[in-house]
Amino acid sequence: xxxxxxxxxxxxxxxxxxxxxxxxxxxxxxxxxxxxxxxxxxxxxxxxxxxxxxxxxxxxxxxxxxxxxxxxxxxxxxxxxxxxxxxxxxxxxxxxxxxxxxxxxxxxxxxxxxxxxxxxxxxxxxxxxxxxxxxxxxxxxxxxxxxxxxxxxxxxxxxxxxxxxxxxxxxxxxxxxxxxxxxxxxxxxxxxxxxxxxxxxxxxxxxxxxxxxxxxxxxxxxxxxxxxxxxxxxxxxxxxxxxxxxxxxxxxxxxxxxxxxxxxxxxxxxxxxxxxxxxxxxxxxxxxxxxxxxxxxxxxxxxxxxxxxxxxxxxxxxxxxxxxxxxxxxxxxxxxxxxxx
Numbered sequence: 001x002x003x004x005x006x007x008x009x010x011x012x013x014x015x016x017x018x019x020x021x022x023x024x025x026x027x028x029x030x031x032x033x034x035x036x037x038x039x040x041x042x043x044x045x046x047x048x049x050x051x052x053x054x055x056x057x058x059x060x061x062x063x064x065x066x067x068x069x070x071x072x073x074x075x076x077x078x079x080x081x082x083x084x085x086x087x088x089x090x091x092x093x094x095x096x097x098x099x100x101x102x103x104x105x106x107x108x109x110x111x112x113x114x115x116x117x118x119x120x121x122x123x124x125x126x127x128x129x130x131x132x133x134x135x136x137x138x139x140x141x142x143x144x145x146x147x148x149x150x151x152x153x154x155x156x157x158x159x160x161x162x163x164x165x166x167x168x169x170x171x172x173x174x175x176x177x178x179x180x181x182x183x184x185x186x187x188x189x190x191x192x193x194x195x196x197x198x199x200x201x202x203x204x205x206x207x208x209x210x211x212x213x214x215x216x217x218x219x220x221x222x223x224x225x226x227x228x229x230x231x232x233x234x235x236x237x238x239x240x241x242x243x244x245x246x247x248x249x250x251x252x253x254x255x256x257x258x259x260x261x262x263x264x265x266x267x268x269x270x271x272x273x274x275x276x277x278x279x280x281x282x283x284x285x286x287x288x289x290x291x292x293x294x295x296x297x298x299x300x301x302x303x304x305x306x307x308x309x310x311x312x313x314x315x316x317x318x319x320x321x322x323x324x325x326x327x328x329x330x331x332x333x334x335x336x337x338x339x340x341x
Contacts, residue, residue, distance in 0.1 A: 089135035096134035165219025
């Protein structure tokens with residue numbers, strides 16, 4: 001398991017998109033819950049028959065009704081609180097601008113996370129989520145104090161995204177059974193989609209049906225397994241490697257196939273060049289941890305005029321309008337009240 005920890009460590013570069021991912025946890029359901037009122041509205045990418053089990057069909061209406069009943073209240077709360085935070089930013093004359101939202105999208109693209117988010121959420125829903133995140137940032141910049149030392153500390157924590165050698169982002173499928181990955185490689189060579197093959201052949205102890213996404217620094221690979229680094233160097237962008245093995249000297253051997261998805265040139269951006277991005281990151285963190293900010297937001301929740309027209313969720317109004325007040329101090333890694341984010 002040691003090598004898998006290395007993958008997790010290498011793929012866990014801290015930064016604004018990491019904070020965003022906490023805010024997007026419900027977003028994958030938006031596409032499904034947009035049309036769950038039972039009025040026959042179609043949902044993009046959801047066919048009338050969502051699955052068949054031994055020939056027995058599962059109807060989209062049944063599927064969407066269950067998604068609605070199990071997750072609809074959380075999604076609705078998230079949407080309401082997003083709207084409140086955006087309206088608050090507008091009232092304070094610091095609304096998120098198209099330029100700010102586009103800058104956040106460009107950062108997601110730079111860090112190799114944009115395509116996954118669009119695949120899960122769709123471009124429109126992603127835009128809406130980022131708009132709410134940016135509203136939080138703008139409000140935190142207005143109402144909280146950010147010190148120079150906090151910015152420098154955040155830069156050091158996020159440094160791998162700003163200072164690195166030439167690197168390649170790869171998708172990795174892991175398994176301890178080499179024969180399974182040989183079958184996976186054959187399917188890939190026959191034209192099967194990499195994610196589909198990963199879902200079929202990846203060892204569930206290492207991933208939940210998704211390939212591991214990680215940056216491999218070709219100049220300073222650190223603790224990354226040498227076999228992975230070698231394959232990342234030798235495999236062309238857009239292509240897949242042969243089955244490779246690693247870890248045999250420190251434990252049971254593991255096997256992998258990787259696909260190189262993008263390449264980045266060497267980067268060495270000093271603190272002064274990325275200070276604005278760092279400030280956005282710290283502001284977002286403060287919007288989730290600063291007690292004074294959270295109390296202001298709680299007042300906006302209490303004062304909001306909310307009307308819920310879904311009968312089984314009408315009591316959600318009371319939960320939103322009676323938020324838990326934050327303690328006087330919240331640890332930097334803690335979570336505060338927020339937009340379900």
